[in-house]
Amino acid sequence: MLKLNSKELHHHGNRYEMSKAPASKIDIKRVGSSLGLNFAGPISEETTFPTIPDDSTITEIKLNLGKLTLVNSWGVRLWMKWLWDLDVRFATAQITLEQCPPAMVKQILVVERFVPERTRVSSILLPYYCEACDKDQVSQLRADDLILKKTPDRVAKALGTKDCPLCGGVMDIDIMPDRFLGIFNLKK
Numbered sequence: 001m002l003k004l005n006s007k008e009l010h011h012h013g014n015r016y017e018m019s020k021a022p023a024s025k026i027d028i029k030r031v032g033s034s035l036g037l038n039f040a041g042p043i044s045e046e047t048t049f050p051t052i053p054d055d056s057t058i059t060e061i062k063l064n065l066g067k068l069t070l071v072n073s074w075g076v077r078l079w080m081k082w083l084w085d086l087d088v089r090f091a092t093a094q095i096t097l098e099q100c101p102p103a104m105v106k107q108i109l110v111v112e113r114f115v116p117e118r119t120r121v122s123s124i125l126l127p128y129y130c131e132a133c134d135k136d137q138v139s140q141l142r143a144d145d146l147i148l149k150k151t152p153d154r155v156a157k158a159l160g161t162k163d164c165p166l167c168g169g170v171m172d173i174d175i176m177p178d179r180f181l182g183i184f185n186l187k188k
């Protein structure tokens with residue numbers, strides 16, 4: 001099986017966009033006591049979640065969702081079953097979600113118990129739209145950056161626009177930022 005780290009996934013990202021009905025892809029990589037899983041494509045009834053055997057030496061499980069495209073209703077069920085089982089069996093490990101795309105942020109905010117309570121969200125991808133380029137872009141927002149800023153109002157305002165990486169013009173955020181910021185309440 002081809003293993004790609006998140007950086008490589010970024011460079012090979014087009015692969016997933018080219019195919020009409022891309023399959024979901026979940027790669028696992030262990031570094032020391034940390035287990036990293038990279039998700040790409042959709043989460044649906046077609047998704048086979050990896051079986052992770054009990055291992056008390058694992059202290060951290062990082063789920064990188066940066067290349068995840070959508071989660072359908074069946075996917076919600078499978079995801080919850082898989083993650084809650086992981087949460088119980090790896091009770092001493094910290095489970096962290098990284099680079100949550102809008103599709104994932106929405107599920108976390110809307111679907112009750114979509115993630116176990118002690119799951120940490122370390123970063124999300126905010127959607128922007130550049131009118132001049134007619135292109136969607138995402139910008140990463142880390143929980144740690146948020147702590148440095150003052151009030152939620154000011155953060156939401158600051159996130160409202162960003163410079164387009166392609167034309168340098170101003171692009172607007174595609175969601176209500178204050179609604180998305182609610183996701184970081186999960187952080188303990």
Ligand SMILES: [Zn+2]
Nearest residue numbers: 130133164167
């Ligand atoms: Zn632009």
